[in-house]
Amino acid sequence: MQPKKQFWDTLAKRYPHFNTPSMSKDVQEILAWTKEQGIAYAPQSTLLDIGSGTGTFSIPLALLHVKVTAIDPSSNMLAILEEDARNEGVIERIKTHQSDWDTFDVPTPPYDIVLASMTPAIHDIFTIDKMIDASSKQGVFVSWGSYRINPFVDALLEAHAPEERFSQTGSIKAQDVMARLDAKNCSYVSKCFETQWSDTYTFEEAKEYAKEQLERRSIVPDFSIIETLLHQCSASEPIEIHTKAEKVILVWKH
Template sequence: MPMPTHFWDILAKRYPRFNTDSMRQDVETILAWTKEQGVAYAPQSTLLDIGSGTGTFSIPLALLHVNVTAIDTSAKMLAILKEDAQNEGIEGFIKTYQSDWDSFALTTPYDIVLASMTPAIHDGTTIDKMINASTKYGIFVSWGAYRINAFVDALLLSHRPHEHFSQTGSIKAEDVIAQLEKKNISYTHKRFETQWSDTYSLYDAKAYAKEQLERRGIEADEEKIERLITDFSHNASVNISTKAEKIIVVWKH
């Protein structure tokens, strides 16, 4: 099940924004490839962004004059989205709703539905609702076969040494593809590699560690976190790098 709203509110201040370099590059890769597959981000077309977060997709799409409906459970994520939209002068192209996907009321179909790296899509029912939300195109982006983060790997090992943790999330592209095949909906998909690196203060590195543990329902051990941060710190900061595969699935009704 999705994490509680307060988790994403806490995460919001460190979450990438639409103009964060590594995120911007991934979004550009995804939008370029989906265009090649026929997805038309035409001015005045309508798009539903499920689990929009800070607007990493909503802002670039609104800049194309796509009419975006962005939903997210986190008020703080949406506040960042609205701030960036206002700064870009595109607030008229984005409507935001603080809501989970399970209970969001679909009062009208959209030309395009998009769900990228979001726990909002967490079971068969939410997959079906996503597929049925659009009349033309659908886009789903998830983790692929791997996500390598030495800091998080060491953190989990220190707390649960005999337990295996997946760093690629619960709902995978294969789950969405299976539902599309059941519905006889044509689709295509693409894998690509991405990587990013963030430098944290010692205080923020500790907060990051606790967030990663909370996400997995693990109680934080302060002493183990302190030792880990000492091992990874350099000049009173901690550099945390991630290398991962992502998968894009595109379908057409």
């Protein structure tokens, strides 16, 4: 089940921006490797950013003079993207559309490049095929890899719904995209890399973070459990929550 638009609107206020150090590091690593594989982020080339969020890819690409179309169902995410793009002087290179991917109309001819990173917008065969066909030339897909370790979230899920502990929220698996690329006779290459980051919260912010983690998995939060776990996590504010994960980058050409 995909999280609802209201979930992403609420999440927007704590979502990383394009210049958040941990996010920027991953984006630059992804852009550098995809360039090595022949993805041409050339000035005036057109790129579709599916599930753009706050512009973590859209803005760095616009800084390269790429003409970006950024789509996202969350108006709050897009408002942050537009504000940051305006501050960076690249707002004229980014067109934003508040839309889900299922119903977005891809123009003819399609884009030079399509990009989808860590987004639940790609969630079944239809949305995978639509993503692949949205570019006549090249594509980039980024998803979680084989592990994501967050001791706090692991404990939270173990206390609420042990069967959900090892579930992965977010984008579909890279293997599912590879299968569709094989079916369409598209050549592709992939790479895995490790990333890690820490988020710092007040006690109330950490409660909201815990609530979001549960609700995106359709689990009803028990705030007495959440508060107990947070007290175990840290005796005082601020509360730091650490995550280590593998990401997979997939690049294809038509």
